[in-house]
Amino acid sequence: AVTVHINYLLVLDEISRAENAYPHMTGAYATIQVQWKFPRQGWIKCNTDGALVSQNQQADCGGVFRNESGAWLGGFARKLGSCSALMAELWGILSALQLAKEKGYRKVILESDSTVAIDLIVKDYPDNHPCATIVSFINRLKMQEWE
Structure with a gap:
């Protein structure tokens, strides 16, 4: 099986955008430091992302593969055309798998x-x-023979 993790950088970005959209709301804030962690020995980590440019509604996705020492093994980038930000994220995950x-x-x-x-x-x-x-498609690929 493939292990899937969430990177909280985007979550923080989404919170920031929500705060900007509703400036009249106030609350307590904390700074959270997020950093990339090496995978265990023998494992490879792939970080994926999808993006949508709101001006032209064009989406892209990409990903980077690194080994247990953090060495770059490869990556990918895809132009997706017109789709949602969520679909771009999912295309990034599917492409990585x-x-x-x-x-x-x-x-x-x-x-x-x-x-x-x-x-x-x-x-x-x-x-x-x-x-x-x-x-x-992602779930079918995820269930194929991995370790």
Whole structure:
């Protein structure tokens, strides 16, 4: 199986955007330092991301593979055209899993900064969800022979 983690950098970014959208709301704040952690010996970590440029509604995704010493093993970037930010995140995850399989990586930790994307992958979702097809592809790939 593939281990899937959430990177909280995007969560903090989403909180910041919400605060800017609602400046009249106030509250207590704390600074949280987030840093990349090395995978265990023999494992590979892939960090993925998706992005949407709001001006032209064009999306991209990408990912980076690193080994247990942090050495760069490879990466990818894809232009997706017009889709949602969530779909871009999911395309990043699917592309990472496909590339990991192609490269023969069997011990993979996949990190994403999208809690919504991770929740769709690890929890149940309605069959009529707009992202159901890509999530289904991700889950089928995730269940293939990994270590």
